[in-house]
Amino acid sequence: MAETTEQASDIVEAWLKQEGAINPQKAPRLQELLAKVPRKELISIVERQNALRAALALRLLPREKSIAVFDALDAKHQADIIDELGNADVYEFFDELEPEDRVALLDELPAEIADRLLRSLTKSKRDVTGVILGYPKRSVGRRMSPEVPDIHPDMSVDEALDMLRSQSDELETIYTVPVTRPDRRLVGVVSLREIFTAESGVSIDSIMQEPLFAYASADAEETVRWFLPLDMLALPIVDDSHRLVGLLTFDDATDIVEEADSEDSARAGGTEALQQPYLSTPLLKLVRSRIVWLLVLAVSALLTVQVLDSFEDTLSKAVVLSLFIPLLTGTGGNTGNQAATTVTRALALGDVRTRDILSVLWSELRVGMLLGAVLGLAGLGLATVVYGADIGIVIGSTLFLICSISATVGGLMPIVAKTIGADPAVFSNPFISTFCDATGLIIYFLIAKTVLGI
C-alpha cells in the first residue's frame, strides 16, 4: 500500500498503542510502515510510548535509525527501555552513545547493570567515560564532550584546516576550535569560519581570540545561563590547571536549560519533574512525583486548622467571618505566588543575584502595597454594600495587609533559599500559599476582633 508519511506514522502509533505485544504476522508490515516515517516523527512517536512499546519499535527499526532514535531519548526513558531490550541491542546502543550521554544513562541504571555495560566498552571508550564520571553530578564536566582538536597557536590556518579535516571523524564539533599550548593549556579560541575565511599563510595566533571558558567542576546550569545568551556554538572547558578537557556544545547547553526549566516549572506546581515524557511515565511514578509534596503541604496546612481553632470563639460569635476565608487566603496565596514566580525566574536567568535582596525587598513591598490598596478598596466597597460597614472595614484592611506581606515574603523566599544554598524553587508556590494562608488568617482575625469588638 502507498501511505503518505503522515498516514504511516498515524498507523504506526495506533498499532503501538494497542497494549501488549504485536502479532508477529504483522511485524513485517509494521516494519515497512516504520521505514516511511521520518526521523523527527519517529523520535516523537517513540518518546510517547511506555518502555515495552518503545523497545518494540526500536527492535523493528533499521539499525541506524534505531540508534539515532534511542540516542534522542531522555536518559530516564533509555534506562527503562534497556530492561525490555535484548543484551546485544543494549550493548550496541550503549556503545554508540556520545560519552556524556552514556554517563547520563549510567546514572539512571542500577549499579550492576551499569558495571556490566561499562565493561562491554573498548578500553579507550571506557577511559573517556571514566573521566566524565569523575566529575560531580550537575557539573559542566558531566555534560561536556571530551573530544577536542589539537590546534596550536603557531600553526598556519592551512595547517589548522588540514588538521581539523583529518580529526573531524572523532570530534563532536569542528566549528569552535580551542587553541592550546603543547602542555594542553587553553590559550585562545577561533571559529572554523574565521580560519576558513582568513588568508592562506596567516597564523592561528594572529586570528585567535581571548577564550571564554568554564571550569569542568562548575555548576552546569549556572554556566549555560551565561553561555547560551552569547550565541556561541561551543564553550571550552578546562580543569583546575587551566588545561583543556572538553567542549560544551550549544545542544548540550540547551538540554541543560530545558531540564532546569522543567524542574523549575514542576517545583512551582508542587511536583517533582518527571524526567521523561508524560505519556510514557508509569502511573505510580506520576503518583510518586506528587505525593510527597502533597503530604508535606497538607501537614503544613494543619497550621491553618490550628490558627482557626484558636479563633473558634470569634468564629462562633460571627459566622459571617468564615465566608471570606477562602477569598482572603486565596488572594494572599496568589499575591505571594506572583512575587515568587517572578523572582525565581529572574534568579534563574541571572537578572537578580542574592546580593540584590534589598532592592527586591523594596520593590516587592511597594508593589504589594499598591496591589493591596487596589484590592482593599474594592473589598471595602463590596463588603460594605452586602454585609455592612464593619465587615467592609475588616475585609478592606485585611486585604491591604495580606497583599503587602505576601508580595514581600513571596519575593524574598527564593533569594533566601538561594542564599542558604537551596534550590530557589524549593519554596515552591504551593508552599508559599500555605504560609500566606496561615499568616493571612491571623491578620484577619486580629483585625476582626479589634474592629468588631469581640
Place this chain on the structure above:
Amino acid sequence: MAETTEQASDIVEAWLKQEGAINPQKAPRLQELLAKVPRKELISIVERQNALRAALALRLLPREKSIAVFDALDAKHQADIIDELGNADVYEFFDELEPEDRVALLDELPAEIADRLLRSLTKSKRDVTGVILGYPKRSVGRRMSPEVPDIHPDMSVDEALDMLRSQSDELETIYTVPVTRPDRRLVGVVSLREIFTAESGVSIDSIMQEPLFAYASADAEETVRWFLPLDMLALPIVDDSHRLVGLLTFDDATDIVEEADSEDSARAGGTEALQQPYLSTPLLKLVRSRIVWLLVLAVSALLTVQVLDSFEDTLSKAVVLSLFIPLLTGTGGNTGNQAATTVTRALALGDVRTRDILSVLWSELRVGMLLGAVLGLAGLGLATVVYGADIGIVIGSTLFLICSISATVGGLMPIVAKTIGADPAVFSNPFISTFCDATGLIIYFLIAKTVLGI
C-alpha cells in the same frame, strides 16, 4: 589604578546604581573602568539597569562594545533605552542590528518612532526588514535570518567552498548550507563540515541530504520545540511555494524557547511575563503585570463567598466545619496545580497532544484517586482522633473526592484550552485553584450535611 576585572565591574555597577546622572568629572574614570569589564559581564550589568542608567553606560562604552551590548538586550529594554539616547546613537544601534532583531525592536516602539527609524535605513536594509515585517507576529518568518547562501546541487564542493568564502560576510551562518535550484526552491541541505571533509571534485548533489524545513508562516514556538531537540545549527525556512526565504539559527531558536518558558512560568504564577530584566522593570510595570490577574482571581473567588453563604446555616450549626476550609481548599488547589503544571509542560514539549485527551483523563483520574486515598486515610485518622468519628468521615471522604476531581480537572484544563485555540497557560494555576476551591467547598458541605444530618 590597577583593578582586576571583577573589581572594575563591581565599581561600575555601584556607580551606575547611584540614582540620577553621573558627575561629568567622573565620566573619564568610569570609561576607563568600563573598558576593563569583559563583554559577558557588561551585558549582565547593563541588563540590570533601568533605561536611564543603561543608556548612560552605553554612551560611555567604546563604539563596538556598545553596539554588541545593545544587541544582546531584550527588545522591550532596547525600546525603553532608545528614549534616553541621542538620535545619532539610536540610528547607529538600529542600523547594526540583525534584521530579525530590528523587527523585534520595531514591534516595541511607537509607530512614529518606528517609521522614522525605518526611513533611516539604506534601501536594501529597509527591504529586508520589510519582508520580515510582512510575516505574522509569533511566526517563524519574524525570527529567521533572511540572508541565505546561493548554493546549487550541480556545484562541486570546491566551488561551494569558494562561494561560501566570498559570501561569508553577508551571511549569519555558513555552517548549515541550504541547497536551492535556480528558481530558489529548496532541494537539499548540507553542512559546512560535510562539504569541508568531502573529497575534492565531488558534487554537492551527491552529499546533500533531504532537507528538514519549516514554513515562514508557521508558529515559531511549535517549530523550535521540534527543531531544537534535533541538535541542528539552523533550519531552512521556505515560503508557501517552497522557495527558500531564510534560516532559523539555533540561537534565535533558543531565544524563542526561553521567551515561551518565561511566559509559561509567569502564567503558572498568575502574572504576565515581564519581557525585560526584573531590576530594570519600572515599579508600575511590575504592578501592571500582576493586577489584572489578581483582580480576575479575586472576582472568581467571590464564588467561594457565595457558596459559603448558601451553607451559612450548616456552618452556624457546626462551626468546627470552618476550621478545615483552608486545608481542604488548599489541598484541592495543590492537586489541581500539580496536574495542570505537568500537563502544560508536556504540551509545551510536545509529549502530549490534544488528541491524547482521553489518555490524560484516564491517567489523571487514577492518579487523583490514589492521591486522594492516601490523603483521605490520613485525614480520616487524624480528624477522628481530635474531633471525633463523624468529622473524621467527613474530612476523609471529602479529601478523597477533592483530589480525584481536582487532578482530573487540572489535567484536562490545559488540553481544553489548547483545543479551543487558547494558550494552555491561560488556565493558570491560580485560576485552577479558585475553581477547585469552589467545587471542593460544595462537596465538603454536601457530605457534611449528609453525615452530620444537619
